Amino acid sequence: MQQQNWFLIPNEESIETPSLVFYIERIEENIKTLKAMVDDVERLRPHVKTHKCLEITNILIAEGINKFKCATIAEAEMLGIAKAKDVLLAYQPVGENINRFLKLQKAYSETIFSCLIDDLGIVKQLSEKANAANIIVDVYIDLNVGMNRTGMLPDLATELFKGLIALPNLNVKGLHAYDGHIHDSSMDVRVQKSEPIIEQLLALKQSFENISNTKLRIIAGGTPTFPIYAQQTDFDCSPGTFVLWDKGYQDAYPEQKFHTAALVLSRIVSKPANGLICTDLGHKAVAAEKELKNRVFFINAPNLEVNSQSEEHLVLKTENADDFNIGDVLYGLPYHVCPTVALHEKAVCIDANKPIQYWDIISRKRKITI
Incomplete structure (x- = not known):
C-alpha cells in the first residue's frame, strides 16, 4: 500500500468542505x-x-x-x-x-x-x-x-x-x-x-x-x-x-500497527491577520472535546498550530502565511475520530482506481426506524 501522500484525493477540487473522508x-x-x-x-x-x-x-x-x-x-x-x-x-x-x-x-x-x-x-x-x-x-x-x-x-x-x-x-x-x-x-x-x-x-x-x-x-x-x-x-x-485509527491513539499506542484511515478535509477560507489563516473546520466538523492543540493535525501542513475554534471556523497560526492561499485544501487527522465521524452525514470514500463513493453514517442518528 502506498504510504507517501496516501491521503491525496484525485480531483480534490470537486470535494466540498468540510468533509469526512474514508480510505x-x-x-x-x-x-x-x-x-x-x-x-x-x-x-x-x-x-x-x-x-x-x-x-x-x-x-x-x-x-x-x-x-x-x-x-x-x-x-x-x-x-x-x-x-x-x-x-x-x-x-x-x-x-x-x-x-x-x-x-x-x-x-x-x-x-x-x-x-x-x-x-x-x-x-x-x-x-x-x-x-x-x-x-x-x-x-x-x-x-x-x-x-x-x-x-x-x-x-x-x-x-x-x-x-x-x-x-x-x-x-x-x-x-x-x-x-x-x-x-x-x-x-x-x-x-x-x-x-x-x-x-x-x-x-x-x-x-x-x-x-x-x-x-x-x-x-x-x-x-x-x-x-x-x-x-x-x-x-x-x-x-x-x-x-x-486517529492521531490520539497513533501517538499513545505505537505498538498497535493500525493505519489512520479517516481524515477531515478542510479549505482555507480567510487570512484575517498577519500569521493567521482560517479554515472551515469548526466544532461541527471535528470533535472539540479535547484542548485546542489536540483536536486535529494537518498531515500536509504539520507546522500549523490551532489558535481558536468556533462552530464553523478553525483559526490557525503560522510563521509562513505566505505559503498558504485562500482555497488551499488541508487534510486533517482527528485526534478523536469516533465523535468526529458522528458529526457527518456522509463520508467521501476513496478506493484505489475506483470512482469516489459516498457512504451514509447511518447510525449517527438516534433513530433509524425503531
Whole structure:
C-alpha cells in the first residue's frame, strides 16, 4: 500500500468542505491487522461506535467477524440491517429504550441481540416486558472495574446474578467489563493495571458458573487493552477505533500497527491577520472535546498550530502565511475520530482506481426506524 501522500484525493477540487473522508484500502488493512492479533476471530466483538457505517459493517462481516458491540439502538438496528449474527447493546436499556430493544428482536430475527444490565429494578422491568412479548432476552452483567461510569461493583454482583437467574425470559450470557480508565501509553503499565481485573473477572465467572451450572462468557476491554486481553485471556475483545485509527491513539499506542484511515478535509477560507489563516473546520466538523492543540493535525501542513475554534471556523497560526492561499485544501487527522465521524452525514470514500463513493453514517442518528 502506498504510504507517501496516501491521503491525496484525485480531483480534490470537486470535494466540498468540510468533509469526512474514508480510505477503504486502509480500513481493509486494519481489519486484517486486527484479525492477526487474536488467536480466534470468534473472540472479536468490535464496537461500531467508531464508524457508525453500514458499508464498513459489511466489510467486517465479509472478513468473518460475526459479533459486534454498540452503544445505541440505532447502531444496533444498523447491525440488524447488516444481518450481523450477534449484537451486544453495551448499554442498560431504560424507559422507552426497553421497548425499542424488544422491537429490534422482532424486526431483525436473524440477529441475536443482548444488552447490559446492572440494576435489579431494571432487570425486573426487562423480564416483565420480555415475558409479555414472548421474547427471551440475553443479558450480560456490567461490572465497574475502575472506570466509575456504568456497571456495578464486582463485590455486589453475586446478589444480582442470583436474582437474574430466578426471573423468566432472561438468559444470562456472561460478564462485561469496560476498562476505559486504563489508557496509559506504557504497555507495561497497562499490563500491570489489567492483571488484577483479569483475576477478578475469572474468579467471578467461576463463582457464577458454580451457582448456575452454566458456561458464561467474558467481554472485556477496549482499544488500549485489546492486545493484553487478546494474548493473555480467552475473553471476547471489543476494540473500536482500530478500524479508522486517529492521531490520539497513533501517538499513545505505537505498538498497535493500525493505519489512520479517516481524515477531515478542510479549505482555507480567510487570512484575517498577519500569521493567521482560517479554515472551515469548526466544532461541527471535528470533535472539540479535547484542548485546542489536540483536536486535529494537518498531515500536509504539520507546522500549523490551532489558535481558536468556533462552530464553523478553525483559526490557525503560522510563521509562513505566505505559503498558504485562500482555497488551499488541508487534510486533517482527528485526534478523536469516533465523535468526529458522528458529526457527518456522509463520508467521501476513496478506493484505489475506483470512482469516489459516498457512504451514509447511518447510525449517527438516534433513530433509524425503531
